[in-house]
Every structure is written in structure tokens, then in C-alpha cells.
Amino acid sequence: MDINQLREKINLFIYDSKTEVLRWLNIISLLVSISSVGVIIYYYGYKHSQEVLDSLFLFMQATFAFYIIRYVVRIIYDFEPKKFFRRTWLEGLLITMLIVDAISYNFAGTLVIQQFFQNIGFQNFTGFSTIFLQVYILIIVAIDLKKESQILPRIKINPPKLFAITFLILMAIGTFLLMLPEMTVAEGSMSFLNALFTSTSASCVTGLIVVDTGSYFTFKGQFVILILMQLGGLNIVSFGSFTALFSKFGVGMRHQDSLEDFIFKSSVFSSKGLLGKIIIGTLVFELVGTSIILWLMESEFPDQALGDNLFFSLFHSVSAFNNAGFSTISDGFFNEFYRYFFILHLVVAILIFFGALGFDTLIDLFNVKSMRERLKYPWKRPKVGTMVNIYTTITLVVLGTIAFLIFEKQNSFANYGTVESIITGLFQSITLRTAGFNTLDFSQMAIPTLLIAMIFMFIGGASSSTAGGIKTSTFSILILSAYSVIRRKKHIEVFKRTIPQDIVFRAFSTLMFALTIILIGIIALSISEQELIASEQFRLIDIIFEEVSAFATVGVSTGVTSHLSELGKSIIILSMFVGRVGTLTVVFALSSSIVSTNYKYPDEHMLIG
Template sequence: MKKVGSGRLRLSNLQIVAIGYFCVCMIGTILLLLPISAVKGNTTLLQAIFTAVSACCVTGLVLVDTSTHWTLFGQLVIMILIQIGGLGFMTIGMRFMLLVRRRISLREREVMVESINAYQLGGIIRLTQEIVTGTLIVEGIGAALLAIRFIPEFGLTKGLFYSVFHAVSAFCNAGFDLMGIKEPFCSLVPYANDFLINFTVMALIIIGGIGFFIWEDLYKHGLQWKRYYLHTKVVLATTGILIFGGALLFFIFERSATGAEMPMKERMVSALFQSVTCRTAGFNTIDTGSMSEGSKLLSILLMFIGGSPGSTAGGIKTTTCAAFVLYMISGVRREGSATVFGRSLMPDALGRAISIFTINLGVVLIGALILCALQPFSGIDAMFEVFSAMGTVGLSTGITRQLTAASAGVITLVMFLGRVGSVSLASALLEKKAKPPVTLPTEKIIIG
């Protein structure tokens, strides 16, 4: 991990990324506190901070309804925070520097690599341009499809704004919506039987959540599976298993709950949508609080896994989950290394996967325990809320609006950790100035 700066203050790249997100959240908080941002002109500091962090960390948990509490200006601020949080503030900043023809220094390129979790330094400028261009194209297509429904319903101006807002929110896996004008905090429940809205939002969520590097690989090699990088193959395979496997389980779990009175087609689409949105998006077409206990537990698992590296999504990521499972299988088989698609995983993959898994799990369990200590929530509801915050998902069983200031502070911190990355943030805060010059002797311990 490289250090930048001079004199006494020397910041690592990860520290710059963490501080950058913090600054964006604070700027968003100040803007949302302005009287022009709220319909009634008054917003508490807690509401502003919580909303700004939720938007910048592309989570979607809210204390106040987005459509009825915030004015057009406030909603624009939220949408911009979502876009910055989804693409990464360094991506936006670097694109702006390119527009004004400012030279990008080596240090800034290194920070960009850390910001989007890129493979290497080479080609980072070109990748940044492709990310921004691809994002605008995908969001534009998504907005155009949504406009087919929203313009006839809300009129030209409001319909266009709603289309753009929801396209940005879906692509960035944020989960913010403006449907509170129909019923507060209803998300996309009014459109549960609208297949155009459902499949457009699902497509945006998936495209935004698979990762920017997958775009590049698919663009270069088309449908030639054998020519894809191992990373691309693992991401696509894991994503497919999670989406369709999750949909099947939701379909089974909800047959006697929220899907009891639904037509078969609507039940199938609803199960598929829930499986997709749990992977860090935060929209819902069914009442999350009314789901069966099995569906809530499944949602927690999917929220914990999240999307893929270098994407707009959160969670421990699909590759971490895949590496964990592959090494577990290789351990059971007593094989020397984990293999997949004719390749062996790098030796350090298991160590990093374990670190990410255990640190994230530790954070959410501690957060859930604190939440239960602060307020009399059920264990499943508390865990659902904290896992949702950590995975930057935004789904809730309905307890978000009941949070006290202390509980909201816990969720705010967990959302920030989920976006920056708990492992990355821990590394940034605890990084040592120099590695020890010697390696300690090794010795075996009995495992299992």
C-alpha cells in the first residue's frame, strides 16, 4: 500500500479514498440542511447526515420519505450523491480533470486504482473514460425505458425526472425512490405487476453490480467464453447462481406469505426481483416486513454477499464468496489448491477472502447486538437492518423510521464502512509505517 504526501502528514491511497468519501458525505449533509432542500424548510442534522451518507454510500435506507420530505433541489442533491457514490468520487474527479485538460499525476492514478479496486495502474485513464461513458449510456437507456411508463403517469417534466432519478438509483444500486407520492416508503410495490418497470430496474441493477472490468472483458470478447479472464468467469457464474438460485428459494419461501394471492407470473417475477435487489439494490416490489422468516434469512445472506468488485455494489463481493466456497471444497477433497475453470486461484486469495468475510461478519454482528441493546427490536429485524446497511442494500423490515439518534448513528457508521470497505478502512486507519525487518518462525497448530 503506497503512501502519498510530504512532511509529517503522509496519507496512504486508501486513507485518501476514505477521507474523500467522508468529505462528500459532509458536503451533502450541508446541502441537505439548507431550507431550500426540504419541503417544509426544516431538516434535522440527524436526518441530513443519515440521508447524505445513505446516498453517497448508495444504500437507500431513509429516515424520511424521499419524495415528500425533499424538494426538487434536495432530490437533485441526493441523485448527485448517488452518482458520485456509485462511480466513486475519484472517477468523477478524474473525468473532470480530463475535461479541463489537467495532467493526471502518478499519485492520482494510484489513488484511482485503489478507489475502483482496479487490476493495475496501466490504462487507468482509458478505463475511467469508459466507465463514465458506459454509465451514461446505460442510465440513458434505462431512463428512456422507464419514461414509457412514467411520462404518461406523471407528465412530461416530472416523468422525465422520475425516469432519470430511478435509472441512476438502480444502476448505482442505491434503492432510493420517489414513489412516496403514492404511499410513503412504498418503493416499487405499486409496480409489482408491471414487467417493463421490473425488468428494466433489474437489468440496471445487474449491469451496475457486475463490475466495470466485466464490461470491458465482455466488450472485447463478446460471447467467447474461453477468452474471458478468470475473474469474469467467476463473477458471471457466481452472479447467475445467486440470482436464479435465490429466485427459486424466494418463490418457495413466499408461496404461503406475500405470494399467496399473486398470479403465477407475478409470483415468479417478484421472486426474481427480490433475488436481484437483495444484491445491494434496495428496491422492493413486495412488503419486506411481511416476508416469511426463511425469506428474511435468505435476504440477509444475499445482502452479505452483495455484488462484484469494482462495481457500484456493496457486500463482501461475489468473488470473495466464490473463493471461500472453492477453498472449502478443495479442503474437503484434500487438494493442494482451489481450482475453477481450469485455473488455480492465487495462494493469497483464501487469506484475503477469510479477512473480508470475518471482519464484515464481525462488524454486522456487533452492530446488530448494539441495535438490540439500544432498542427492543427482534433479532431478525436488527440483523436485517445492519446487514442491509453493511451491504449498502437499503432494504428494511420497517424499523428504520423507528431508530433513535444513537441507533441511527450506528447504522450510519455501518453504511460508511460498507461503502468504503471495512477491510480497506481498517487497513487505512491501522496501517503501520514500516514492516518488521524479520519474519518470525512458523509452527503448526491443529485446525478443526
């Protein structure tokens, strides 16, 4: 009897039990995964005696053993092992790592992954390898359960509500984690409001802080903020494609207009490939950025531990590409050790620039297939939306740089040379619209500079990007609409294409809702922060600047944030949330569906202007 015949006999023998065994295995997997995540939170969130640590680690070893057994059972019950290995190669690799670690720990008393990071100087990484493995296994289990579950497909929820809910869940989880005692250097735990503020700022990739990220949070706390920035940034750029991909959640033709607020219309029905490109593209940009920053840090600060430089590089690469603006440096890049590190500034600026362009634009520009077609057929060009984003972004960057050079020449740039002034002006022009990093002290800037800065923050970055604001596409359509009215044109035209009226209406609606939210926020802050303004420590323009920065999810501040009252912090939290998910998204999420719009009343003339 050969191996194939033996395999066939085994398959026939276990066939009847396959469905029931795998179903119970999935149920137990879910319970074990939830329990292990709870244990991990307890393990890393609190201080423990050695006896408790040993017990918790023993539990994690038991869960790893279960995952290994689960994988082996799935292999046995799969009648095509070769296809199974190809389909689950990454999970198989991690299971292999678990086995190697188990053997290493039981025979040598150490974990291979932890030893590897310790050898390269990343001492603070000790124990965190288990987090990566546990989280990944939990994702695998969730995917398996999704395939088997009949509950999720019955959920009927429109994209705007789902989009808002995902951020609320992320903010809530982040708040809970940041309140754990081991996340901060202070005694006890972080207050709920400050934890919620920090979690919202990180999840909404804003960057406003009420405590210093570098000195107040431990490595664990900074790691949580890093994950929140990554998930928050990915959520906005991948949500449209993800929702369209899982259309069984009740997303049909009636929701296509909502999806088009997140991705190009042509991408709605090709979301499977787009989602993969977004995730891979994000990781590529961030890893390249991490590598370059690490090389610069090793050159500039060779005495620092490699692990510290590596985490610094990863943190700032993720923060920059996701336009988050968080930094582990006290005072940000205005710190005396980084203020004149101009090469680092340029690298960070480039990451911010590409992150703010939007993945639809990046994929349209750099997709291999599209590039080949444009080389073969020179008359083919990128999408109109891509060209509008590129031209508008470059124009704003140039104008912003010039504005800084003019208005800060005798102020912030007084001690800078020509090249240094240009680099600093360019950096601020790029980061000011979207990210919130600073190489200058905004509290000392001239009033005209602050006013211009607020305009640039309000415009923001491109659609389907990690940036905030009303978006460059909205701003461009508003300018083109005004130009068409002046020229008495019946249609809005750009690059020999006509912009539909419903797009124009959305642009004006976005503008009005954004202005309304900001105005309400300014009025609310002026009431809640009366004592702060009366103390003459800060001016009204500082309060206005703070609100615009929060709504546009930029994160630049003149120093007001940490001095806000509890009510003021709550107002800023709400502004960051609304600014992140988008004003129209909030309105769509809260509004009821209109039965019909297929009617028209008689026209009526009105005086305008």
C-alpha cells in the same frame, strides 16, 4: 499584410505578458467560481424577496460574463487557436450557450435553456440550467488550476485513506445541502442527524431512509440526492483508475496492491482509457434506462406532465444502476400504483444487475477489441475474475428466485399468478443483494425468507461495482477454498488457474472483518434500541436485518429505520460508511505501514476443527 502575419505580430506583442496574465486569470477564476457556487447555494437554498432574487441573478450574469471574457483571453493568448478549439470544444460549446442565453435574456427577457425545458413540460427545471453551467465551469477551472499548481503533486496519501476521505467530503457536502430550508417541505431545515443519515445513505448508495423521499423533499432536495447517488456510485467504480491515473499524488509501486482492491491488476497501468470508459459507460446505461422508463411512464401515466415523468425516469435509472435503492415513490415499488407494473420492475432489475456486475467485468465482456479477439481466436476467453463474477451472480439470482418462490408462496405471493410470482421473485433476488428496491412488504415476510435475504445481502455484488457486501469474488474464493480443503488439494484452482495465497488471505480477512463489524453493530443496536424491542413493535431479527442491510449498503428494511433512536441512527450511519468503503480499506487507512514482512518464523502444527 495577411491574417497570419497580423496574428504573428499580435502573438509577439503579447508574449511577454502571457504567463503573468494567465496566472492571475486562473486565480481570479477560482475566486469567482467559489463565490458563484456560494451564491447558487444561497439562491436555491433559501426563500428570497424579488429584490434579492434580482440581485443574485445579476451577480450570476456577471460571472457568466467573466467566463466568456476568460475564454476569449485564453484564445488570444493561445498561439494555435485551431488546436485550442479542438481541445476545449465542450467548454466552447457551453460558452456559446452562455452567449446565446445572455442575448436571449437581454432582448427577449427569457433564457433559451429554461424555455426549452418549459416547452417540453419540465416546469420544475426552471433556473437549474445555471447550476449545470456553473458546476461545469468550476470543474474546468479546477482542471486548469491543477495543471498549474505545484501543491497537489506534493500531497502524499495512500489510496485507502484517499478513498475514505472522498466519501467523507461527499457526505459532509450532502449533509450541508440537505439542511438548507428549501430542500424540504417542512418548516425550517432538516435536523443535522437526519440530513447526515440521508446524505450518507445516498453517497454510500444504500437507500435506507428516515423520512419519505418523495413527500418530504422538494424537487431541489431530490435533485441533491440524485447527485449524491451519482457521485457515490461513480466514486467506487472509478476510484482505482482515477488514482492510478493521477499517480503523482504519491501512488507508487508500494500501493499497487491497494489499487488492485478496486480494479483488475492489468488495468492499473491503462487507467486513462479505463476512466473514460467507466464515465461514458455509466452515462450510456443511465440514459438508455431513463429513455425506456420514460417511455413506460408515458404509456402508463399519460396525464402526468412530461417533466415529472422525465425526472422520475432519470432518478430511478440513476438509483437503479448505482444500486442506491432511493425512490421518489412513497412505499417504493410496493406502492399500489406501481406494485403490478411488472415491465417497469424488469427494466429496473436489469439496470441493477448490470450495475452490480462491475465495470471491469462489463468492459472485459463487451469491449469491442476483446470481442473481436474472441471471435477470431475461439480459444480466448474472458478473465477468470469475469467468469467467476458471472457464474456466481447468475447462480445467486437463480437460487434467490427459487427461495422466494418456495418460502413466500403462501405468504407474499398468495395473490400472484405463476408469471407474476416469477417476475417478483426474480426482481427481489436481484435487488435484495445490492439495491434495496422492494415490490413486497418485508415486514410481513417469513423468518426463513429474512434469514436467506440477509445471507444474500452479506454476499453483495461484484468487485469494482456499485454494489456492497463482501463481494461475489470473495464469496467464490471462500467456497473454492473450502472445496480444496475437502478434496485435500494443495492449491485453489478455478478455470484451470491457481488462485494465489495472498488473495485467499484477503478473502478470509474480508469475511472476518465484515462479520466482526456486523456483530458489533448488532450488539450496539440491541443496546441502543432496547425500548423499541421491548415495545414489541419490532423484533430482534428486524434489528439484525437492519444492520446487515446497512453494512451491505442494500437499503431494504422491515420498517425499523425511521423509528431508530439518535444513537441507533448513528450506528447505522457508521455501518453504511464502513460497508461502502470496505472493511479492508478502513483497516488499511487506519493502520501504520509495516517496515518489513520479509521474514518467517519456524512452522508449528495446530489442531483445527
